[in-house]
Amino acid sequence: MRKVAIIGVYQTKHVLRRTDVNLFGLVNEAARGALEDAGIEPRDVEAVVVGNAPETFEGINQPEAWLASAVFAQGKPLFRIHTGGTVGGSTGIGGFYLVASGAADIALAVTFEKLSEGEPQYSLSACYDPFWGRDFAAGAPALAALQATEYMARHPSVKEEHFDLVAFKNRNNAVDNPRAHLRQKLSLEDIRNSPYVVSPLRIHHCCPTSDGAAAIVFAEAGRAKNLCKRPAWIKGVSTTAEGAWYPGVDIVTVKALRQAAKKVYSTAGITDPWKDIDLVELYDAFASQELIWLEAMGFAEDGKAPHLIEEGITLRDGKLPVNVSGGVISSNPIGASGMIRQVEAAQQVMQKAGPIQIDGVKTALAHAWGGWVQFHALMLMSAEEG
Amino acid sequence: MAVDTPVYIAGYYISPHGVRHDTVHDLIYEIAKGALQHAGLQQEKIDALIHTNYDWLDGKGISSLHVVDGLGGNLKEESKVSDDGIYSLFYATLRIRTGLARCVLVAGYAMSSESEPRLFNNLAFDPFYQRPLELDDHIGAAVLAEALVDKSWRTPETGYQLLKALRERGAGNATAHEKKVPSYEEYERSPAVAGFLRQMDLPPDSDGGVALVVCTAEFAEEHGLRPVASIKGFGASTHTHYLGHRLQNILGSFQKACEKALASAECSREKVDFVEFSEPCTYMIGPLLEISGFSSPGKGIEDFLKGSLTVNPSGGNTCAHPTGTAGLLRVAEAVKRLDNAPDGTCALAHGWSGPLMQLNAAVVLEKVS
Numbered sequence: 001m002r003k004v005a006i007i008g009v010y011q012t013k014h015v016l017r018r019t020d021v022n023l024f025g026l027v028n029e030a031a032r033g034a035l036e037d038a039g040i041e042p043r044d045v046e047a048v049v050v051g052n053a054p055e056t057f058e059g060i061n062q063p064e065a066w067l068a069s070a071v072f073a074q075g076k077p078l079f080r081i082h083t084g085g086t087v088g089g090s091t092g093i094g095g096f097y098l099v100a101s102g103a104a105d106i107a108l109a110v111t112f113e114k115l116s117e118g119e120p121q122y123s124l125s126a127c128y129d130p131f132w133g134r135d136f137a138a139g140a141p142a143l144a145a146l147q148a149t150e151y152m153a154r155h156p157s158v159k160e161e162h163f164d165l166v167a168f169k170n171r172n173n174a175v176d177n178p179r180a181h182l183r184q185k186l187s188l189e190d191i192r193n194s195p196y197v198v199s200p201l202r203i204h205h206c207c208p209t210s211d212g213a214a215a216i217v218f219a220e221a222g223r224a225k226n227l228c229k230r231p232a233w234i235k236g237v238s239t240t241a242e243g244a245w246y247p248g249v250d251i252v253t254v255k256a257l258r259q260a261a262k263k264v265y266s267t268a269g270i271t272d273p274w275k276d277i278d279l280v281e282l283y284d285a286f287a288s289q290e291l292i293w294l295e296a297m298g299f300a301e302d303g304k305a306p307h308l309i310e311e312g313i314t315l316r317d318g319k320l321p322v323n324v325s326g327g328v329i330s331s332n333p334i335g336a337s338g339m340i341r342q343v344e345a346a347q348q349v350m351q352k353a354g355p356i357q358i359d360g361v362k363t364a365l366a367h368a369w370g371g372w373v374q375f376h377a378l379m380l381m382s383a384e385e386g
Numbered sequence: 387m388a389v390d391t392p393v394y395i396a397g398y399y400i401s402p403h404g405v406r407h408d409t410v411h412d413l414i415y416e417i418a419k420g421a422l423q424h425a426g427l428q429q430e431k432i433d434a435l436i437h438t439n440y441d442w443l444d445g446k447g448i449s450s451l452h453v454v455d456g457l458g459g460n461l462k463e464e465s466k467v468s469d470d471g472i473y474s475l476f477y478a479t480l481r482i483r484t485g486l487a488r489c490v491l492v493a494g495y496a497m498s499s500e501s502e503p504r505l506f507n508n509l510a511f512d513p514f515y516q517r518p519l520e521l522d523d524h525i526g527a528a529v530l531a532e533a534l535v536d537k538s539w540r541t542p543e544t545g546y547q548l549l550k551a552l553r554e555r556g557a558g559n560a561t562a563h564e565k566k567v568p569s570y571e572e573y574e575r576s577p578a579v580a581g582f583l584r585q586m587d588l589p590p591d592s593d594g595g596v597a598l599v600v601c602t603a604e605f606a607e608e609h610g611l612r613p614v615a616s617i618k619g620f621g622a623s624t625h626t627h628y629l630g631h632r633l634q635n636i637l638g639s640f641q642k643a644c645e646k647a648l649a650s651a652e653c654s655r656e657k658v659d660f661v662e663f664s665e666p667c668t669y670m671i672g673p674l675l676e677i678s679g680f681s682s683p684g685k686g687i688e689d690f691l692k693g694s695l696t697v698n699p700s701g702g703n704t705c706a707h708p709t710g711t712a713g714l715l716r717v718a719e720a721v722k723r724l725d726n727a728p729d730g731t732c733a734l735a736h737g738w739s740g741p742l743m744q745l746n747a748a749v750v751l752e753k754v755s
Binding site for chain 2: 001002022048053054055056059060061062064065066067068069073074075076077078079080081082083084090093094097098100101102103123124126127128129130237238239240241242243244245246255256259267370371372374375
């Protein structure tokens with residue numbers, strides 16, 4: 001397998017509604033931005049992969065067809081990955097495979113969502129089975145609330161206050177991130193007193209709906225070293241799925257993410273994630289999920305993740321900064337959100353994170369979640385070629 | 387893309403096509419189980435599942451959420467690739483070439499009868515300038531045919547000859563949707579749809595699916611599998627979306643995909659024993675032969691009718707067309723023929739997606755003796 005590195009990244013400013021561009025313009029901004037960041041021209045890109053979440057969000061079928069010129073794909077292989085909320089992560093991983101396999105020396109991966117052009121919760125409710133689930137479907141918060149409730153029931157030491165602390169950390173991290181959507185400085189009281197969306201999740205525990213796009217340029221080793229002073233080298237990837245209807249599905253002890261982490265650590269030669277990983281960007285669409293995902297990734301035993309936030313370990317100046325960008329609860333253009341985690345992680349490794357740069361980050365882990373609680377994508381990257 | 391790490395197809399399954407009266411879950415389980423059984427492999431041995439279908443046809447957002455179980459993807463590496471299943475095969479090949487996967491199940495399906503393909507196809511056109519014109523895949527086929535088929539061929543007699551030739555192939559294909567060879571009178575009574583195209587000139591909307599087991603040589607040997615075909619070369623290319631930008635070469639991406647596939651396989655056209663094209667209508671067989679270089683300009687339809695090259699021995703899209711995975715079906719039909727027919731060792735198969743064949747992919751396959 002060829003070595004692959006990220007040499008250019010871009011994410012748009014995420015907002016509730018981009019009125020200055022249509023979807024084509026939004027996607028083109030991300031693609032152009034990533035190429036400029038990599039210092040290359042559209043002609044240097046040999047293959048393109050794009051991704052977004054359900055097409056029902058924008059009401060456009062086969063969006064890669066309309067957007068082909070926006071991502072400079074004319075005359076090149078172009079395909080679209082579609083894995084629900086994970087898609088930002090799995091599309092980035094698609095870009096990795098294009099280069100790692102030798103199909104391209106330089107590949108562009110672009111993801112996007114313009115949620116202001118549709119009604120996201122209606123679209124998400126349409127993901128439920130038409131016979132058995134749709135009558136009581138209520139978008140994504142109800143699913144996350146069910147997961148959070150089960151998490152607390154199984155581990156009585158987990159309290160709503162822990163979700164408050166996670167939200168307080170991430171929402172205030174976003175204040176310093178110029179690309180984040182929600183940058184309002186919040187007190188713990190603001191969060192504790194915010195109304196419930198679905199108990200136990202309050203509005204400040206929940207992600208917004210955003211317009212935004214992200215793009216990454218991947219290159220093989222020779223080109224990466226020529227084009228980029230400090231690329232982010234990909235050390236391991238996984239896109240693991242779990243059947244939604246499979247017997248034994250556990251929405252708290254998430255098998256798919258555990259397996260994905262095991263695979264990525266094994267590929268990268270990591271035996272102790274605490275020792276070898278400096279920073280995590282994970283898909284916290286709801287505050288409770290940061291704790292659940294960290295346990296699945298091996299950073300805490302089952303039910304013990306709350307101590308990470310209680311003790312300040314996951315704060316930006318803690319031992320393991322988590323979501324210093326503000327995470328998904330601060331910006332959520334759904335189809336791009338997984339790739340934004342990869343972009344943020346890469347920028348930390350490349351020392352290009354600007355006002356939210358953490359000193360000394362050499363290895364970072366980016367995560368994405370999608371589907372029921374069943375799709376998980378992980379990408380581990382390092383400053384060292386190895 | 388040169389496929390320098392040998393990639394083999396060690397199992398395949400093609401469901402019967404037509405209007406099904408069972409559920410999508412029955413269909414996906416049937417194709418996954420069928421391909422694994424054909425390969426002689428248990429589900430736990432596969433490393434990854436790469437699959438394709440349309441959310442719009444399934445009537446569900448993130449429809450992959452519901453099919454991962456039935457397709458054998460539980461706790462496997464998995465991705466859904468849109469919009470023709472041939473791109474799933476492309477992505478599976480990438481994964482195998484890295485060594486991070488050794489065996490991938492590739493699957494594609496459609497339950498076209500549960501939806502309205504024309505309506506959802508219209509949604510693939512630019513929402514501002516093209517969608518209001520009510521363009522769809524049938525009108526797209528007519529635009530292509532009007533642009534590329536010489537007027538001298540646009541006669542009911544030629545149309546019937548093309549249909550008859552393809553339907554005769556379909557009649558011999560147990561999994562085809564359209565197997566009946568209509569009379570000329572029946573063809574004449576077929577309603578006009580768009581341009582000079584009649585309903586019978588266009589592919590049916592089929593329910594059906596296909597799955598392939600793709601693996602490395604070492605994996606096949608370790609598990610006692612019998613590789614049927616090897617993937618020798620892959621080509622893919624994309625055209626612009628707007629039709630006005632394509633006037634110079636309306637099927638430039640199809641041409642480039644075929645050229646790339648042949649070049650990467652280091653295969654001349656003379657070595658190709660048969661082709662499986664994903665034709666948007668019967669008349670387009672001619673232009674596809676010409677643009678891909680298998681026929682001289684203006685000779686495609688004549689060559690097809692004379693049988694100069696074996697084209698779409700399965701009956702092509704004209705006889706079975708599961709929307710969104712017709713290209714993968716063409717690949718599977720080519721593999722089936724390489725496996726069973728005595729007269730072919732090398733094939734080219736093609737698939738496309740997007741309005742008016744905007745995105746194209748082609749694969750060169752070689753029989754494993």
